[in-house]
Amino acid sequence: MMPYSGKGDWDFRSADTKEYTHCFHIYPAMMIPQVARGLVDLYGNEGGILFDPYCGTGTSLVEARLAGMDGIGTDINPTARMIAFAKTTDYNLKRLTGATEKVLSYLEENLDSISDYSGFREPENVTWEQLEKWFPAKSIGEICCAIEKISEVGYMRGRLFLQVALSECLRLVSFQRNGEFKLYRMPLDKRDLFYEPLLPKLRDRIERNLAGLRRFSETVSPATEVKIRGFNTVHTNGRRHFPYFPCADIVVTSPPYGDSGTTVAYGQFSWLSNVWLWLDDRAPGALDREMMGGRKSSLEEFGCAAMDEAIAKVAQVDQNRANEVMHFYDEYLRSIRNVAAVIVEGGYSCFVVGNRIVKGVQLPTDAFTAWAFEQCGFTHVVTYIRDIPNKRMPSKNSPSNISGVKSSTMVNEYIVICKKIDF
Incomplete structure (x- = not known):
């Protein structure tokens, strides 16, 4: 049984999500700054380093600087990197x-x-x-x-x-x-x-x-800085992009909920900016195919019982869709292994995830995330459950491992906290 906490402390229903440089640019599925701020306050440390492996437009990196930390973020979308750098750099x-x-x-x-x-x-x-x-x-x-x-x-x-x-x-x-x-x-x-x-x-x-x-x-200290990179954590831990290795005291991030083609098409959203501003010359769907789960191959079970059972149920309805789901989580697992290598002993991973529904089956991304980090020498500390204000998703299901509790998928997010064990 996973330790859950659902006290409502993470909902931030009336919060101003556009303060500081968070106002700079709309972007799909952005993590709200109050969540990142709360995680940095609880698990970060002033003077340390925060890493965001799917940094998008840099929400967690802005919060790192506000908390007196340095930040390193990576994203394969050129538009996202441009915005993240603009939001986190110093200006005259x-x-x-x-x-x-x-x-x-x-x-x-x-x-x-x-x-x-x-x-x-x-x-x-x-x-x-x-x-x-x-x-x-x-x-x-x-x-x-x-x-x-x-x-x-x-x-x-x-x-x-x-x-x-x-x-x-x-x-x-x-x-x-x-x-x-x-x-x-x-x-x-x-x-x-x-x-x-x-x-x-x-x-x-x-x-x-x-x-x-x-x-x-x-507000920010000029002694802090953020670096924006473009490496893909599915394929590399990005060792050469860090000042030393491992170096991250905390990871605060919100990974994709699923492959870009069936969830949030970040590449399509960014296509106009990418081509107008000389950032990228690929066709609208090409960048999405480079993102997590964008390429397909045949795979086998993971060994995470909750996820294997969920995918098996999807396969009973649609085998091809089950293969797509499995491929996304295979790349997600590869990414987590690389991210885990960046974190120092005693450091924390804080992943804000959603348990989406595919073919009527809720996929326990929260449980899979905790399991994946446990395979990498982490212990699962807690998973916070937060309501997402103004989300409209009609399908009702139970969150993973919480018997009898009903929730609308994507109306809830799960903040999975894991700690790297000291050896």
């Missing part, structure tokens, strides 16, 4: 403010006269024809103008800051359907009349991000 606020004012002033004077993209150079990673499927011609021209002006900014971090603000605007001025993270366009009959001016949205995000950055800069 005077130079940054000057750069943003200069760019905004130029755009205010020039965007109104733009009617299409004629006169602009075609972006390197995407064609005009592809862009016309996603944007009005005027919006393509406005974005090109903004990118050209931002590229002239001499202050490198100012350029980064402006790129992040622009990145968030791209979906908002595109034909992208509202409320979708995957790439779905609005109906054809609505596209002819669609146009959203870029400048007001860009200005709002610059002002919002500057306010969050000022508060962050006033």
Whole structure:
């Protein structure tokens, strides 16, 4: 029986999840900062190192700096890495403010006269024809103008800051359907009349991000730093990216709930930013196939009874789907083994996971996570159960190993705490 704690201390229903630089950019399935903050407070130590192996846009890394810790994060999505670096780095606020004012002033004077993209150079990673499927011609021209002006900014971090603000605007001025993270366009009959001016949205995000950055800069210690990397923990422990090995006093992370194709399509969400900002030239689904569980192969049982039983039930309904699920957890296990190697003796792993339902079967990711770390010389300390406010999932099931307790999957998250045993 796994030790669970479900007191509601981790729900944070009315918390401001956009304080400091957490306001910088929307992104799918972000861990809220209050969860990361609570875990760092409980299990981290000032002056230590926090590692996030699936860092996304850097929520845990921002919290590491706020707590007086250094941070190292890795993610294979270029857009996520760009945002994470922008949120966690230090800025010369005077130079940054000057750069943003200069760019905004130029755009205010020039965007109104733009009617299409004629006169602009075609972006390197995407064609005009592809862009016309996603944007009005005027919006393509406005974005090109903004990118050209931002590229002239001499202050490198100012350029980064402006790129992040622009990145968030791209979906908002595109034909992208509202409320979708995957790439779905609005109906054809609505596209002819669609146009959203870029400048007001860009200005709002610059002002919002500057306010969050000022508060962050006033709070963090300049003695702390964060490094953002791009290695995949499924394939390597990233030894060369750390100052010494092992070095992480704590891991705070929220891994994918499942393969990107059937859960959150991070690659599709980021495609517009990746191609517009010269970050990545792959097709919309290609990055998702590189993510955990994106490649398929035949596998056998793990030895984790709870997960093996769940996958067997899925196989009774759909063998192909069971194979996909098994492959995701095989790569997840490989990743955990590499992450475990980074953590020092006496250090903690804090994984925020979801127990998704596949073919009517709840997959006990929490139990599997604890089991996987136990295979790597850790002891399972506790699993906290938190409600996720405003999540809408109709399917009802019991959380793993808690008999008779009903819960909607993905309405709950499970915060799995394990400690590396001292030898």
